[in-house]
Amino acid sequence: MAVIYTKKMEVYSSMLKKDMNIEASYSPTTNIMVCNCGLVNGLSRKALKQVFYQYGEIKYMIMIPHKSYCFISFSEVEEAIRAFNNVNGKYNGLSDEHKIFNLIFTVSIPQTIKKLSTACPNGLEVIENFITEKEENFILEYLNEHWSGSSSMKHRQVKHYGYEFDYDHNGVRYDTCEPIPKEFEFILNAIYLRLKWRPDQITINKYLPGQGIPNHIDNISVFDEYILSLSLNSDINMEFRKDSFKHNSVFIKAKSLLIMSGESRYEWTHGITPRKMDLISTEDGPDVVYRGTRFSITFRRVIEFTKVKKDLYEILGCDKTTPFETLKDNYKKLLLKVHPDKSVMSSSALVLN
Numbered sequence: 001m002a003v004i005y006t007k008k009m010e011v012y013s014s015m016l017k018k019d020m021n022i023e024a025s026y027s028p029t030t031n032i033m034v035c036n037c038g039l040v041n042g043l044s045r046k047a048l049k050q051v052f053y054q055y056g057e058i059k060y061m062i063m064i065p066h067k068s069y070c071f072i073s074f075s076e077v078e079e080a081i082r083a084f085n086n087v088n089g090k091y092n093g094l095s096d097e098h099k100i101f102n103l104i105f106t107v108s109i110p111q112t113i114k115k116l117s118t119a120c121p122n123g124l125e126v127i128e129n130f131i132t133e134k135e136e137n138f139i140l141e142y143l144n145e146h147w148s149g150s151s152s153m154k155h156r157q158v159k160h161y162g163y164e165f166d167y168d169h170n171g172v173r174y175d176t177c178e179p180i181p182k183e184f185e186f187i188l189n190a191i192y193l194r195l196k197w198r199p200d201q202i203t204i205n206k207y208l209p210g211q212g213i214p215n216h217i218d219n220i221s222v223f224d225e226y227i228l229s230l231s232l233n234s235d236i237n238m239e240f241r242k243d244s245f246k247h248n249s250v251f252i253k254a255k256s257l258l259i260m261s262g263e264s265r266y267e268w269t270h271g272i273t274p275r276k277m278d279l280i281s282t283e284d285g286p287d288v289v290y291r292g293t294r295f296s297i298t299f300r301r302v303i304e305f306t307k308v309k310k311d312l313y314e315i316l317g318c319d320k321t322t323p324f325e326t327l328k329d330n331y332k333k334l335l336l337k338v339h340p341d342k343s344v345m346s347s348s349a350l351v352l353n
């Protein structure tokens, strides 16, 4: 049996040759290429399998990151022919842009696929199932009930506890802010048990599918070494970048606690790309997962030094725009000048490390 391809399919086959050095076949083989759907337009392995499993034994499903095509390989040519005849150009039961597959037979399928960079940067820890499903629901219920005071950013909604976050300088404001709710206490305790560290500033982010947060480093002169984030209700890829060429996508499941410290906190930026799905690495190969509404709770601790208000700035002869390092230097110089017994620094307000 000779297969006759339309002009459109000829275009796909020359693209395949150029892209992967794989030849289209004009007689049936065990290999089928789905020319118009792949990971880049959100086709998942599950959906691909759902279309083809009924036609025979699937040997391989090859999905390639960032490509709008994929491959399926059957054990027998007869199975592939059956699949081809039933699926090519016909409604396949999937929705939207995946509902019609355009197919060609191919001589071979791609053998090696570049692995995704999913390793954690140094200093990053992800603890899966940090809270139980019941605890997650409890917090989600609390957040949904108390969401009215939240403010809308361009790409997400936020709410703060402990200290108000100031997006003008990515620091904190010292005017009033709601205290950390007692409903969060069990999380704070679990964090304390693990890190011997207690946050005093909390930011809740609410992301709808398609929303994200730009790449950033949490202000190093306002918050101390640990930045923690607890994920609720949806899995997500967080992007870590360093030196413009290093980029790792770390998949964070709902109920996980992300702990950034050391290099991951100070040298890598983190962010969430605004999109509706994420590319992930699974045992079977790369795949896509769709996002739901996600809440995250970011836990930070304001460096003691920066909690001191204008008196200290005045004492040091600095204004509020003075960088933290300069403040610290001035403070040390001042300490040298002032005899401890006569110290103008009255309180325990300063903890310098």
Ligand SMILES: O=C(O)CCC(=O)C(=O)O
Residues within 6 Å of the ligand: 203, 205, 213, 218, 229, 230, 270, 296, 297, 298
């Ligand atoms: O949503 C997250 O997990 C991260 C939030 C974040 O980076 C931040 O609030 O600074």
Ligand SMILES: [Fe+2]
Residues within 6 Å of the ligand: 216, 217, 218, 227, 270
């Ligand atoms: Fe952050």
